[in-house]
Amino acid sequence: GQSLEQPSEVTAVEGAIVQINCTYQTSGFYGLSWYQQHDGGAPTFLSYNALDGLEETGRFSSFLSRSDSYGYLLLQELQMKDSASYFCATGGSYIPTFGRGTSLIVHP
């Protein structure tokens, strides 16, 4: 089976940097993905790490350590519109598994 653990809620102020952690236990591992979901909306893909290290996409970066079964999403220069839920997810053998999500609240 597979399971992913992430904090339920994180708060930060506009302009700050926030890190959302994700630890996983999987029987097969192909990589770690991150999705964003605004209230009432559908999840949208943010990033993917297949190998150890940091992947950067604009203000968002994602990190993976396979040896530690750990990854994180880093959001820089936070904006109010970044208030949303963030999910880590892993797929293997066509069976994707999502974490329960982290609600990010950005305060002015």
Place this chain on the structure above:
Amino acid sequence: NAGVTQTPKFQVLKTGQSMTLQCAQDMNHNSMYWYRQDPGMGLRLIYYSASEGTTDKGEVPNGYNVSRLNKREFSLRLESAAPSQTSVYFCASSEPQGADEQFFGPGTRLTVL
């Protein structure tokens, strides 16, 4: 391109009624998925179809059936709805190579009374 479309957007059923949720994608993806999302539970996989002609159970398949009608369409059927199936249902598709990025439909908000 419309991406992934789902119908209906909202539905209210009485216990015991049946219904089919429709999903279609126009990205020529091989893999399609059905999830349910409940508060605090994240996205849980109900069924998936790795390619046209195949379907497999996910984490929470009980009470549901699926049909991969063709490469574009993947439907989810509730034969006898129960209040525990009140949820938001998302369909997704992907091409399972590399990032295996999943593209989600807008969701169906289902209430079973």
